[in-house]
Amino acid sequence: FHAAAAPPPPLVLLPRSPSPSKRYFPIPLDSLEEEYRIRSADDGKLFREDGLCTCGFYFSSHENWASREHNREKNRYPNILPYDHSRVVLSHLDGHLCSDYINASYIDGYKEKNKFIAAQGPKPETVADFWQMIWEQKTATIVMLTNLKERKEEKCYQYWPEKGCWMYGNVRVAMEDATVLVDYTIRKFCIQYVTPRLVTQLHFTSWPDFGVPFTPIGMLKFLKKVKRSIHPTAGVGRTGTFIVIDSMIDMMHMDQRVDVFGFVSRIREQRCQLIQTDMQYSFIYQALLEYYLYGDTELDVCSLEGHLQRLHNTRAPHDRLGLEEEFRKLTNVRIMKENMRTGNLPANMKKNRVLQIIPYDFNRVILSVKRGQEFTDYINASFIDGYRQKDYFIATQGPLSHTVEDFWRMVWEWRCHSIVTLTELKEREQEKCFQYWPSEGSATFGDYTVELTGDTLCETFTLKDMVLTYRPEKQSQHVRHFHFHGWPEIGIPAEGRGMIDIIAAVQRQQQQSGNRPIIVHCSAGAGRTGTFIALSTILERVKAEGLLDVFQTVKSLRMQRPHMVQTVEQYDFCYRVVQDFVDIYSDYANFK
Numbered sequence: 001f002h003a004a005a006a007p008p009p010p011l012v013l014l015p016r017s018p019s020p021s022k023r024y025f026p027i028p029l030d031s032l033e034e035e036y037r038i039r040s041a042d043d044g045k046l047f048r049e050d051g052l053c054t055c056g057f058y059f060s061s062h063e064n065w066a067s068r069e070h071n072r073e074k075n076r077y078p079n080i081l082p083y084d085h086s087r088v089v090l091s092h093l094d095g096h097l098c099s100d101y102i103n104a105s106y107i108d109g110y111k112e113k114n115k116f117i118a119a120q121g122p123k124p125e126t127v128a129d130f131w132q133m134i135w136e137q138k139t140a141t142i143v144m145l146t147n148l149k150e151r152k153e154e155k156c157y158q159y160w161p162e163k164g165c166w167m168y169g170n171v172r173v174a175m176e177d178a179t180v181l182v183d184y185t186i187r188k189f190c191i192q193y194v195t196p197r198l199v200t201q202l203h204f205t206s207w208p209d210f211g212v213p214f215t216p217i218g219m220l221k222f223l224k225k226v227k228r229s230i231h232p233t234a235g236v237g238r239t240g241t242f243i244v245i246d247s248m249i250d251m252m253h254m255d256q257r258v259d260v261f262g263f264v265s266r267i268r269e270q271r272c273q274l275i276q277t278d279m280q281y282s283f284i285y286q287a288l289l290e291y292y293l294y295g296d297t298e299l300d301v302c303s304l305e306g307h308l309q310r311l312h313n314t315r316a317p318h319d320r321l322g323l324e325e326e327f328r329k330l331t332n333v334r335i336m337k338e339n340m341r342t343g344n345l346p347a348n349m350k351k352n353r354v355l356q357i358i359p360y361d362f363n364r365v366i367l368s369v370k371r372g373q374e375f376t377d378y379i380n381a382s383f384i385d386g387y388r389q390k391d392y393f394i395a396t397q398g399p400l401s402h403t404v405e406d407f408w409r410m411v412w413e414w415r416c417h418s419i420v421t422l423t424e425l426k427e428r429e430q431e432k433c434f435q436y437w438p439s440e441g442s443a444t445f446g447d448y449t450v451e452l453t454g455d456t457l458c459e460t461f462t463l464k465d466m467v468l469t470y471r472p473e474k475q476s477q478h479v480r481h482f483h484f485h486g487w488p489e490i491g492i493p494a495e496g497r498g499m500i501d502i503i504a505a506v507q508r509q510q511q512q513s514g515n516r517p518i519i520v521h522c523s524a525g526a527g528r529t530g531t532f533i534a535l536s537t538i539l540e541r542v543k544a545e546g547l548l549d550v551f552q553t554v555k556s557l558r559m560q561r562p563h564m565v566q567t568v569e570q571y572d573f574c575y576r577v578v579q580d581f582v583d584i585y586s587d588y589a590n591f592k
Helices: 029-056 123-137 217-222 236-255 260-267 280-293 303-309 323-330 404-413 497-513 527-545 550-560 569-585
Strands: 087-091 101-107 116-118 142-145 165-168 171-180 186-192 195-206 362-364 379-382 392-396 418-421 442-445 448-457 461-470 475-483 518-521
Touching: 029 280, 087 101, 101 123, 116 123, 116 142, 116 236, 123 186, 171 195, 195 217, 217 236, 217 280, 217 550, 236 260, 236 280, 260 280, 280 550, 303 323, 323 550, 323 569, 362 527, 379 550, 392 404, 392 527, 404 442, 404 448, 404 461, 418 497, 442 527, 461 497, 475 497, 497 527, 497 569, 518 527, 527 550, 527 569, 550 569
Parallel strands: 142 195, 392 518, 418 475, 418 518
Antiparallel strands: 101 116, 165 171, 171 186, 186 195, 362 379, 379 392, 442 448, 448 461, 461 475
């Protein structure tokens, strides 16, 4: 990274010294899980050793053209330069000798020569060169793996117009469309030099400033959208990670094995430092293992009915149903108890309704600390990503009598306008949720007063309008409460229409009130809560893309909060509701 940046957290940079004495062989797919376990042991020691060995390929003498004086200012980093033998050569403009240079390299795929172009993020003075390259190379897809700024340092100049069109050198670029999703943004440009051409940019926005993504799920989903040109900041570490994952998945399909070490060694002969840290090297294996274990579970809505039939079919009486096998894989998602320290503090234990369901520290909802009172920033609640937006939901438990003020404090401090309740106050003679709203008039909970201003009974849910007032400041906000009554005490709802209706009602409320987090709770904040959030996310994607991935949606939820979608019946219900949605609203008009 840039030398002028603030000191980063400790990262193991892979040096260039080779270790020629050690040989590495391709890994058969049936050995991949065990190989990953072995290499992850001892804090990833073997990943570091493997990474060191791939770093021996560095040909500084082959960077003559990139290091010439008239090209130096075009390089974002002086130590990351393309090799002469693999650099992308632009057409000369007006006889200028130096006009053929751009910091970009051809990179092979697994079997396809020059499948990728790895380029640095454009600088202001190289934007025209970048678009010239896109035009001349007939590139249809650009993959961007960096944000424009990270830790206040420019990583890539914005080389596209927000709206309208701009001229970059001789190429006209017009913004046609932009779609923002939770992990990436898709932009479509019409570019024109002589004739117009459509170019799609896929911008992965979930790569952290340092390290690697928490899970490879988003990256693997993103990978499916990608075809040709890649440019993170320096055109090396993240670019190399992406290229290796893509190419090794190709190798999986063709040869039933992977050879990360051999492939990384090969592409480092085409561009230096393609994989910069041991974390990137480990992430490659993590992504490949994820793909091998779970495969591609994405479905087109047209194939959903046939998929459901297969999930419920069994060849012999003692065979496990496909649905049960799919759900069993979800139960293998590890519960990270080491990341539940705050919820397990003695002062906070009494605030948890169910001791097995405690929020992870990395995404728990944090309240402001009350003056002079320790441990008052905790509530059993987790931020959960939606389809388009991070932290779109808050999954929480049904409030206890002594946590009601904390609940309303969360509503106030996070400016939430929508609350979804998926349980009755009592079920089977047991309290599932303390009544935290007034039956009529108003009620006061600590510093907060809640006034009921409207109560409407819909077919399967009650809609209550309330005004929440923070008494010390005498300020108020409107809150709409959706109480679903269609969930039986045992099992799941008999049909999906009621769930579809309440999800649609909540989305309409969000459009009117602004997209602040939606609070969703049942009793423990996992089973029904997870099912509601999963369905909201899945149906939003069905509406936008005509695609769904129930398995990966639920898997992602379970990595954000333990036990989300608790039973195989709830998991099956997710599929059933989507099928009902497709059957009822095939044109999606009513859902919108």
